[in-house]
Amino acid sequence: MIARSGSKRWVSGADAAARKSGVRVGMPAAKAQAIFHGLMLVDADPVADAAALERITLWALGQYSPLVAVDAPDGIIMDTEGADHLQGGEPLMVSGIANRFRAKKLSARVAIADTWGAAHACARATRQESVIVPVGETVRAVEKLPLSMLRLSSKIVGDLHTLGFKTIGELSATPRAPLALRFGPEIGRRLDQMFGRIAEPIEPIRAAELIEVSRVFAEPIGAAETIDKYVGYLIIRLVAELQRHGLGVRRADLIIEKIDGTRQAVRSGTAKPSRDVVWLKKLFRDRTETIEPGFGIEKLTLVAVRAEPFEEFQKVSALVEEETPDITPLIDIFGNRGQRVYRVAPVASDVPERSVARIAAAAAISDETWVHHWPRPVRLLAQPDRIEAIALMPDYPPASITWRGRKMKVIRADGPERVFGEWWRRDGEFDAVRDYFVIEGEGGERLWIFRRGDGVDPATGSREWFVHGIFA
Amino acid sequence: MAHGAANLVISELRERIQHLEGPSSRPKRVLPFDIPDIDDRLPGGGLAYGALHEFAGGGAGTVDGAAAALFVAGIAARTTGQIVWCLARPDLFFPALAQAGLHPKRVVFVESASEDDVIANMEEALGYGGLGAVVGELVRLPMTKSRRLQLAAEKSGTMGLIVRRWRRQTEARDFGQPTASATRWRVSVTPSEELPVQGVGRAQWRLELIRVKAGECAEYFVGACDAKGRINLSSGAGDGQDQAIRSFYSR
Numbered sequence: 001m002i003a004r005s006g007s008k009r010w011v012s013g014a015d016a017a018a019r020k021s022g023v024r025v026g027m028p029a030a031k032a033q034a035i036f037h038g039l040m041l042v043d044a045d046p047v048a049d050a051a052a053l054e055r056i057t058l059w060a061l062g063q064y065s066p067l068v069a070v071d072a073p074d075g076i077i078m079d080t081e082g083a084d085h086l087q088g089g090e091p092l093m094v095s096g097i098a099n100r101f102r103a104k105k106l107s108a109r110v111a112i113a114d115t116w117g118a119a120h121a122c123a124r125a126t127r128q129e130s131v132i133v134p135v136g137e138t139v140r141a142v143e144k145l146p147l148s149m150l151r152l153s154s155k156i157v158g159d160l161h162t163l164g165f166k167t168i169g170e171l172s173a174t175p176r177a178p179l180a181l182r183f184g185p186e187i188g189r190r191l192d193q194m195f196g197r198i199a200e201p202i203e204p205i206r207a208a209e210l211i212e213v214s215r216v217f218a219e220p221i222g223a224a225e226t227i228d229k230y231v232g233y234l235i236i237r238l239v240a241e242l243q244r245h246g247l248g249v250r251r252a253d254l255i256i257e258k259i260d261g262t263r264q265a266v267r268s269g270t271a272k273p274s275r276d277v278v279w280l281k282k283l284f285r286d287r288t289e290t291i292e293p294g295f296g297i298e299k300l301t302l303v304a305v306r307a308e309p310f311e312e313f314q315k316v317s318a319l320v321e322e323e324t325p326d327i328t329p330l331i332d333i334f335g336n337r338g339q340r341v342y343r344v345a346p347v348a349s350d351v352p353e354r355s356v357a358r359i360a361a362a363a364a365i366s367d368e369t370w371v372h373h374w375p376r377p378v379r380l381l382a383q384p385d386r387i388e389a390i391a392l393m394p395d396y397p398p399a400s401i402t403w404r405g406r407k408m409k410v411i412r413a414d415g416p417e418r419v420f421g422e423w424w425r426r427d428g429e430f431d432a433v434r435d436y437f438v439i440e441g442e443g444g445e446r447l448w449i450f451r452r453g454d455g456v457d458p459a460t461g462s463r464e465w466f467v468h469g470i471f472a
Numbered sequence: 473m474a475h476g477a478a479n480l481v482i483s484e485l486r487e488r489i490q491h492l493e494g495p496s497s498r499p500k501r502v503l504p505f506d507i508p509d510i511d512d513r514l515p516g517g518g519l520a521y522g523a524l525h526e527f528a529g530g531g532a533g534t535v536d537g538a539a540a541a542l543f544v545a546g547i548a549a550r551t552t553g554q555i556v557w558c559l560a561r562p563d564l565f566f567p568a569l570a571q572a573g574l575h576p577k578r579v580v581f582v583e584s585a586s587e588d589d590v591i592a593n594m595e596e597a598l599g600y601g602g603l604g605a606v607v608g609e610l611v612r613l614p615m616t617k618s619r620r621l622q623l624a625a626e627k628s629g630t631m632g633l634i635v636r637r638w639r640r641q642t643e644a645r646d647f648g649q650p651t652a653s654a655t656r657w658r659v660s661v662t663p664s665e666e667l668p669v670q671g672v673g674r675a676q677w678r679l680e681l682i683r684v685k686a687g688e689c690a691e692y693f694v695g696a697c698d699a700k701g702r703i704n705l706s707s708g709a710g711d712g713q714d715q716a717i718r719s720f721y722s723r
Contacts (some may be wrong), residue, residue, distance in 0.1 A: 327603065441674075446675060470536045
């Protein structure tokens with residue numbers, strides 16, 4: 001990447017291969033060409049970059065958080081508080097974001113921190129793909145970082161370097177007055193923003209086509225019932241608006257603007273497009289307690305961030321037909337509480353742990369089920385448990401086993417049921433064989449055990465025994 | 473005479489209460505086991521809808537809760553409608569439940585990180601109405617929590633089924649603590665049915681009805697859930713030999 005400023009051409013970006021051969025950001029283009037023969041030079045296009053960044057920001061708005069803004073020139077800032085549960089929590093959300101970018105052959109650095117400043121610095125300083133700074137650990141996380149991460153103009157950073165400052169920690173430990181005299185209030189402001197001493201609200205971007213309703217209060221409100229009431233009104237207006245467009249909401253954000261200039265957002269998601277006022281009210285009422293009114297709320301905004309075409313269908317076709325209640329609202333309630341909601345579906349695989357797949361709770365229902373002629377255990381151990389067994393080879397069940405230090409005499413047994421490895425999944429399973437037995441002890445306890453290998457050919461397995469499940 | 477007068481007052485009060493309750497006092501629906509011996513012991517002739525029922529395992533089953541879970545799955549399979557299954561330890565192997573007649577399309581799992589969430593989810597699901605049954609796997613069930621669940625179940629008429637399973641066998645003493653559930657069962661594994669050949673026959677359980685509101689305790693030997701979730705009486709552990717298949721009441 002080559003940028004021009006005046007008649008000067010300098011390197012404004014370099015990929016990993018170029019960095020390896022010594023090209024650095026900020027070096028003159030001619031020098032870079034001299035370092036590496038045949039270096040590919042591309043003119044930077046800041047306008048297109050900014051447009052692409054805005055597109056990504058809008059995508060993130062629909063996907064991750066209600067409060068998203070461009071952190072110019074090369075970042076996106078999101079307030080994910082109150083929204084991460086829809087992605088399964090912070091760690092999952094962070095790795096999900098990184099993976100999404102990797103899938104598009106982009107590399108992204110992700111950081112979660114208490115403040116915009118800290119997240120900005122950590123995302124740019126880290127060598128890992130993602131960082132999560134725990135709540136209250138901001139000072140420790142940023143004190144060793146260089147000054148350039150402080151979002152100051154390059155001139156101030158250069159001057160501070162001349163004065164001998166290297167890290168943010170050093171700068172924050174210095175008396176403010178001389179710094180302010182020399183550089184103006186900028187340094188103090190940035191430091192305070194980073195440590196969360198002064199607020200730095202995110203001015204979220206909005207796409208023009210989003211359906212949005214809002215209500216401004218002349219007198220700030222704060223009580224939970226009042227909030228509920230006005231959210232109810234907003235939902236009715238939003239639903240009317242959606243109806244005009246023939247849409248149903250999949251993700252709705254409630255943005256709360258308080259009189260001290262801070263913003264909070266509550267996001268709720270539904271599994272299917274919805275226009276049901278009662279259902280949406282319930283989703284938001286569940287989360288009212290997470291709203292901190294502070295000194296009072298002066299504006300409530302409700303945005304349908306993701307809306308999809310709403311299909312109307314006839315509910316009951318005949319009076320005699322039994323009505324099957326739709327449980328999608330219930331699924332949404334669980335989902336918004338951050339619980340994992342799923343159904344299970346059969347997978348055509350003989351390997352027990354692969355025969356069950358989790359599918360989305362609102363997924364289309366199929367009539368498929370498992371076709372097993374052999375009994376299956378009620379509990380399946382996540383990891384097969386190693387046991388000692390005394391058995392006749394090759395195909396007799398054990399006469400006794402020792403599991404978790406307890407010896408069990410086998411009275412009755414069934415088997416073997418042979419399961420072959422799925423060589424099309426992993427090379428290691430090419431020859432692998434498991435022989436499953438159902439065994440019953442004296443007291444009637446029934447276990448599902450298997451032996452690695454067919455008992456004859458050592459290539460098929462090590463002949464070790466394992467408990468894999470517990471029967472009823 | 474005074475005795476009679478008191479009775480009159482009570483019956484009059486009862487009438488007035490019933491009048492107040494009005495249309496909400498619909499006849500209690502029950503889910504029978506279709507085994508007269510068991511159904512006769514239960515008020516209404518079966519497991520009541522709109523009530524909480526607790527199931528625990530015996531012996532090693534207090535920890536794995538396998539038999540209790542399968543028994544519950546069999547009951548759930550015989551209801552109609554969707555089943556919500558709340559749990560914190562996801563070690564259930566669904567093919568086994570499918571073998572007890574519970575189709576995967578009927579079950580929605582809700583997995584939470586903590587026990588409290590499991591109870592909260594159960595309450596939400598019980599109060600929702602229109603479900604076949606709500607199942608929860610729990611370690612602890614304090615009286616107040618169980619009361620809330622029972623009220624939610626009463627309100628909507630949904631059956632609440634709780635599988636109790638503990639971390640250690642010694643903790644199972646907790647099962648003696650009072651809760652608001654209508655019935656309480658213990659399901660323990662016993663040796664399976666004798667087969668004329670080598671092998672493991674139909675599983676058999678000792679089914680103990682430990683507590684029932686307005687009823688007496690009982691103990692049965694039953695054959696485990698068949699492909700439709702039904703159990704049948706067997707003549708007991710070990711002594712049945714070839715007639716084990718014959719149910720108790722068909723003699």
